Amino acid sequence: MYSDLPVVYAVGETYQIMFYVAQDAYAWIKIGDSVFDDAVCGNLRSAVGMRRITVPQKTLDAAGGYTLCLERIGKRKCYRTAQKGVTERAFSFRPVPDSGTVRAYMVGDAHGDGARTIAAAKAFGAFDFLIVNGDMSESVDQNSFSVAHNVAAALTGGEKPVVYARGNHENRGATAECLPDYAPVQDGQTYYTFRLGGIWGVVLDCGEDKPDDHPEYGGSARFHAFRLAQTDYLRRVIANAKAEFDAPDVTHRICVVHADFPRVQEPPFDIERALYQSWCNLLSEMRVEVIAAAHLHRYQILHPGDIDLRLSVPCPLVVGTEKKNDRIGGTGFTFSPDGIETQFTFSTGEVLPAVRL
Ligand SMILES: [Fe+2]
Known part of the structure; x- marks a missing residue:
């Protein structure tokens, strides 16, 4: 429903x-x-x-x-x-303010548990925009996409903006090909840039997390070509910098992506090292200040040079959703003229101390 x-x-x-x-x-x-x-x-x-x-x-x-x-x-x-x-x-409708302090909350990895995902967001309190960062459900039938829609609807009431990134699990199942009918897309694609007040962002989509020929995908995956197209897209964004991240009133620049692709990955997840490094280099040209990811089901903040990173990143990587037994967590982001703060909150109501990036 x-x-x-x-x-x-x-x-x-x-x-x-x-x-x-x-x-x-x-x-x-x-x-x-x-x-x-x-x-x-x-x-x-x-x-x-x-x-x-x-x-x-x-x-x-x-x-x-x-x-x-x-x-x-x-x-x-x-x-x-x-x-x-x-x-x-x-x-x-309350647009994101152009300046001052802006609060956002990132959910993701609900894997069907919308109620706990909503509870985790409520523990952060009021926010200006919501990030829905993938793996909200698999794509079994036309009702599958209701998890993402209903969480976003419940938390914003249609009165605040939402940024959406597809997760790898949305690629699993018979209706995976229907996702663009249920999610925001630009030119039919699940990667795009956005602007909310002073905050500029780019949404990336890694697709699946293993090689395209992995037997789990039953021959359905063509994500290498999809990622190459995104590399070209990122170059076009950079060529259009003055209308994108270099617009005069941009105050913060962020990347939203489901997969924590710069983190150390074990086989068979250690895909696309060179391509993903090129993405990090392009994000560096965009002067992105934080990569907001999910996927790991565990909270982790990694800074450039961290031993748990396999790639050279231009900024902190916040892996910001947790899913453990009957507890779900997400991340609040506070953007201010001084920088960006993150705060992890749980469906149980627990709130961790804020961390300045
Ligand atoms: Fe995932």
Whole structure:
């Protein structure tokens, strides 16, 4: 079951507002006097399922709210489909502040346990934006993606922005190929840059964590080519620096990625050493201040030169989600003019002391 609350994902200079429609219905979003339709080449969509309406960040940030409009219909016909009336639901929206202190919380590695993931985030208290960092579920059927959607919906109420990164477990199962219909993507891809207030970020996607020909994948994996395409993408981002990480009002630069790829890996996980080093070098050119990862199920902060790193990194690597028996943990990030602080919190309500990076 999908939450009926929308989730506002940050991608590039847009928000992708995603919401699940449980009955055949047309949909549109109103922001002030502007209307954004869920339409394909002039036809409103109407089928049950996840929807995405993309709006300019500037428009929503300035308005501070939006209205989600649904019009239920009868069976869609070639002539005179019955229209059953419009319902409107208004949401306020709080953009990330351009300056001062900004708080974010990173969840990930829920592996189906949305309730404890939500509890871990609540232990951090109020935040300005949420990071959903992968392995929220495997991709067994069309309902699998409800874990990520529902956690984000419960923690933000559709009123705060969310950054999403795919984990390796989302690549497992029959609906893995459907994930781009349920998650924010840019040009159909799960890697992209985003901007929230003064914070600029790049989301990377390592795909799976073993070689493409590993028997676990049953011949389905083509992640080496996918990673090569990301290397090209990162070069294009650097070529466009003035509109990206070098924009004049950027205060912090971060990388969000599920896999803790710079960490020492045992076989068969020790893949792509040269390619991943090239990513670290490109992140260095972007002057990224922190790599926020998950995947390990254990909290760890690694600084450049740390013995547990196999790669040369330009900044600290925060491996920030825990999953142990009946306890789940995530990481709060506090961005301020003085730097970045992290704070690990647990579904049990425990809060570790904050650590300055
Ligand atoms: Fe993982």
